[in-house]
Amino acid sequence: MPMKKIVLDDKAIERALARVAHEIIERNKGTENLVILGIPTRGYHLALRLRKKIEEIEGVCLPVGAVDATLYRDDLGIKKDQPSLKRMEIPPVDGKKVVMVDDVLFTGRTIRAAMNALMDFGRPLAIQLAVLVDRGHRELPIKADYIGKNLPTSRKEGVKVHLSETDGVNEVVVTVAPAEGTKQ
């Protein structure tokens, strides 16, 4: 059993998401033309939560979709286990401002793959990125526009987001030995 430390609890996740929701509205001067796309599995649930928060603030229910980056990954040829395909559900994105949502931003490779996938579906006016946790160690020139929590980590550590929708509990944990299923 690796050492495990909770860095965000239920309340802290809610506060971070509420702030991100406000920032999205502020940066875009409202909600006009916005579409939220989550990267499955947990990014999609975070996208649904952000939609709810934005609706509470602005009274507008934004379209939410899921963009699965699996088929666009650059590590399929070197991974031992094959990732299973997830949900792909993209509302019209031509001329829209798309906010992509993921749980953890690490190397940036998933985001690169997700952007390529999205481009096959249309030409968004702009793509912005919202993440719950930015843990650093980027390998590509990618940065998030909205960050729930900046979490400086070492590469040996694992960062795992648990959400009630998928894991029955809301928390962000750091493990010392990389945990199974950790984003890397």
Added chain:
Amino acid sequence: MRLKRKDLLGIEDLTRDELELILSTAASFKEVSEREIKKVPTLRGKTVINLFYEPSTRTRTSFEIAAKRMSADAVNISVSTSSVVKGETLRDTARNLEAMRPDCIVVRHASSGTPHMLAGFVGCSVVNAGDGAHEHPSQALLDMLTVKEKKGTLAGLKIAIVGDIAHSRVARSNIYGFTKMGSEVTVAGPPTMLPAGIEKLGCKVTSNVEDALKGTDVIMMLRIQMERQSESFFPTVREYSRVYGLDETKLKRAKDDVIILHPGPINRGVEISSEVADGPYSLILDQVTNGVAVRMAIFYLLLGTAKEEQQIQAGKV
């Protein structure tokens, strides 16, 4: 989860877990074919050779489209215009093709076991696209996907396979597949077309079609293969059609929500009447659509991961 195999040669060797993996992966791939840009970059740089020693429209096109939608390069070799007519052996053809470094060879041949032999000659993946009267695994997988989509599950379903069981690789692969998934399979046809010992594969056997159709969830009609019949297995086509062909009267014996499959090409008015083939219970065209998704899944699962030595080089093992 991954398919730990170099080749896909038959349903007989696959476990239930492997079947489930292929089916769920295929279900996800359906979405790609519904996009405006029907292509994903997943297998960029991979080469697939379609080596067909027998005529085929559906299967060859389906494999080719599947490879292209995954961004693999597909090359078709039709044997009538190849060196085979000059007398080149299968082994020599295989080794020459392999020297061009393909990642996968899809093979169809009139002799059972050809893909297995080919898989031993070459280091790349081999997919069986039909070998003699033995197996046609991608067809069985697309049939299973089509039934699973409509019925939600395969477990506990009654499946009737009707027609020329003896010459049918589709029947054999489907018997293996559906029984592994927990369905109850009955095969029916003229006694001359029911091979001895077929019940050992785990299915029921009858020469009375009406019995086979009674209360069934799925009817799979097989094509009468005129090209494979050197001798006569039934007196006349008209008699076959009357006794064994599926028409609206016989259809009434099945469940109300029965679905009808046919691997194609159909002989209208022989094994299936036009009204039934084009009717509301028929999923014949859904099968063709699902065929592309199943073959995309096969390519993804066989070619989408690293070979062991590449993993070692990448430091992942």
